[in-house]
Amino acid sequence: MQGPTTSMYEDSDKLIGRSPAISDLREELSYAARSDAKILITGESGVGKEILARLIHRHSSRARAQLVTINCAGLPDSLLESELFGHVRGSFTGAYRDKPGLLETAHNGTIFMDEVGEMSLRMQALLLRFLESGEIQRVGAERAQARVNVRVIAATNRNLTERIASKDFREDLYYRLNVIHLTVPPLRDRREDIPELLDHFIEHYSQRHALPVPRLAPEALAQLVAYNWPGNVRELKNFVERLVLRARSGVISPTDLPMEIIPPPQVAVREPVRGAAIERMYDRMVNGRESFWTVVYEPFMSRDMTRDDLRALVSRGLEQTRGSYRILVQMFNMPDGDYKRFLNFLRKHDCQMPFQRFRNLAGRGENGEPDEAASAGVDRRRADV
Amino acid sequence: MTQMKRIFVVDDDRQVLKYLADLLQDAGFDTVACDRYQDAKSLLAATRPDLLLTDIRLGAYNGLQLGIFARDHHPGLPVIVLTGYEDPTLRDEALKSGAQYLVKPVTRSALIESINKALEAADNV
Numbered sequence: 001m002q003g004p005t006t007s008m009y010e011d012s013d014k015l016i017g018r019s020p021a022i023s024d025l026r027e028e029l030s031y032a033a034r035s036d037a038k039i040l041i042t043g044e045s046g047v048g049k050e051i052l053a054r055l056i057h058r059h060s061s062r063a064r065a066q067l068v069t070i071n072c073a074g075l076p077d078s079l080l081e082s083e084l085f086g087h088v089r090g091s092f093t094g095a096y097r098d099k100p101g102l103l104e105t106a107h108n109g110t111i112f113m114d115e116v117g118e119m120s121l122r123m124q125a126l127l128l129r130f131l132e133s134g135e136i137q138r139v140g141a142e143r144a145q146a147r148v149n150v151r152v153i154a155a156t157n158r159n160l161t162e163r164i165a166s167k168d169f170r171e172d173l174y175y176r177l178n179v180i181h182l183t184v185p186p187l188r189d190r191r192e193d194i195p196e197l198l199d200h201f202i203e204h205y206s207q208r209h210a211l212p213v214p215r216l217a218p219e220a221l222a223q224l225v226a227y228n229w230p231g232n233v234r235e236l237k238n239f240v241e242r243l244v245l246r247a248r249s250g251v252i253s254p255t256d257l258p259m260e261i262i263p264p265p266q267v268a269v270r271e272p273v274r275g276a277a278i279e280r281m282y283d284r285m286v287n288g289r290e291s292f293w294t295v296v297y298e299p300f301m302s303r304d305m306t307r308d309d310l311r312a313l314v315s316r317g318l319e320q321t322r323g324s325y326r327i328l329v330q331m332f333n334m335p336d337g338d339y340k341r342f343l344n345f346l347r348k349h350d351c352q353m354p355f356q357r358f359r360n361l362a363g364r365g366e367n368g369e370p371d372e373a374a375s376a377g378v379d380r381r382r383a384d385v
Numbered sequence: 386m387t388q389m390k391r392i393f394v395v396d397d398d399r400q401v402l403k404y405l406a407d408l409l410q411d412a413g414f415d416t417v418a419c420d421r422y423q424d425a426k427s428l429l430a431a432t433r434p435d436l437l438l439t440d441i442r443l444g445a446y447n448g449l450q451l452g453i454f455a456r457d458h459h460p461g462l463p464v465i466v467l468t469g470y471e472d473p474t475l476r477d478e479a480l481k482s483g484a485q486y487l488v489k490p491v492t493r494s495a496l497i498e499s500i501n502k503a504l505e506a507a508d509n510v
Binding site: 289319324327 | 415417424428432433441442445447449454457472
């Protein structure tokens with residue numbers, strides 16, 4: 001377990017990579033840091049959850065106060081309780097003097113609680129009470145002695161929803177800790193970042209050990225990118241350190257790599273199913289902010305996409321815009337002025353879906369079910385098309 | 386005719402989402418309905434709504450997170466968070482983030498009233 005963290009400005013405290021997953025995380029991180037809400041970080045071991053916590057603290061309004069770190073796994077309850085809340089003299093054998101807990105040390109700052117999913121139900125109850133009241137009661141004390149203001153950042157590599165289902169984790173605690181949820185993807189899901197990470201750590205360890213910077217042969221690099229990295233960035237980092245220390249010549253070739261990093265067997269690429277392909281197109285427009293004209297129009301015109309596909313995609317969108325083609329134009333990243341062109345295109349190929357199907361106006365006329373709060377004079381059936 | 390106000394509704398339960406969107410559309414609002422936190426983030430920018438109405442439970446995410454995101458990326462956008470239960474800690478988080486915290490069950494008229502009030506307040510800024 002670590003006490004109060006002093007190495008807050010480690011060189012390694014940055015997110016490396018340009019994959020969409022990391023760019024997204026970087027964006028989430030920036031607004032998470034600006035807010036003061038509690039945060040839950042999930043991700044496999046070795047993905048860098050603690051680095052994330054340090055970055056958040058450093059960029060938050062609490063940066064001048066302490067960031068303290070505690071690992072909740074592997075500590076008996078009594079020890080964890082006294083670490084967090086402190087204890088008074090004589091409260092247990094060996095408690096020779098009053099000792100403040102980490103939550104007091106972190107006053108006005110941040111506490112990073114790693115492996116929070118391993119906490120016993122009893123500790124969960126104590127943490128919940130603290131989150132509600134902000135009050136600290138040292139072990140052995142008669143009453144609460146202080147109210148502290150601490151931002152809690154919790155992390156876990158467990159699936160907490162499963163732990164909730166099996167009654168090992170309190171649901172109310174989960175919702176209180178999980179105000180902002182950050183997920184760090186495993187390295188195998190962002191392989192495009194592996195070369196940059198390798199470069200970064202090769203440089204880092206060559207400098208640290210005052211060794212010449214070795215170069216990775218392209219075949220070796222390819223194998224490292226293909227490897228699954230079950231231990232994620234931490235594994236890669238340790239691996240690079242060993243590699244740098246052992247490099248005998250200036251070039252690292254595949255024969256210099258350890259046995260476990262063997263190329264995986266070639267798996268035949270499965271044809272993606274229709275629905276998935278449509279979902280991907282939808283995603284590229286909605287989340288990737290690519291335009292309908294690039295994502296859909298081109299494959300459709302070159303007959304890589306059927307009319308049914310196009311209809312399914314348009315329906316998917318209209319479901320979300322409640323039948324509004326105007327909003328759909330915005331959602332599919334076209335300028336508002338493309339509205340007519342878009343509709344003409346759909347009409348021409350017989351892919352314009354009736355918008356009414358996505359609204360609930362069936363059977364209701366102008367004098368339909370009255371609603372006291374509806375602003376008078378607003379025509380609910382504004383014709384979009 | 387005045388410009389219809391656009392409400393961005395988010396709920397990971399599609400049935401509830403449809404119910405809310407129907408209700409709002411009947412009340413004369415333009416609505417965008419979304420069932421995923423990730424989509425909602427991008428769609429907020431694309432559809433430029435006048436108000437964000439979100440359930441507190443969005444799968445692994447918390448509706449408050451969307452509110453916090455919105456405050457950061459779309460300053461001035463009123464946010465109402467709907468929740469199934471009273472929770473002082475979460476209410477406190479909501480208020481800190483500038484969102485309104487509305488505990489269900491909420492009547493149709495109370496919901497519309499909260500929305501109209503929030504829209505009015507935003508207009509007067």
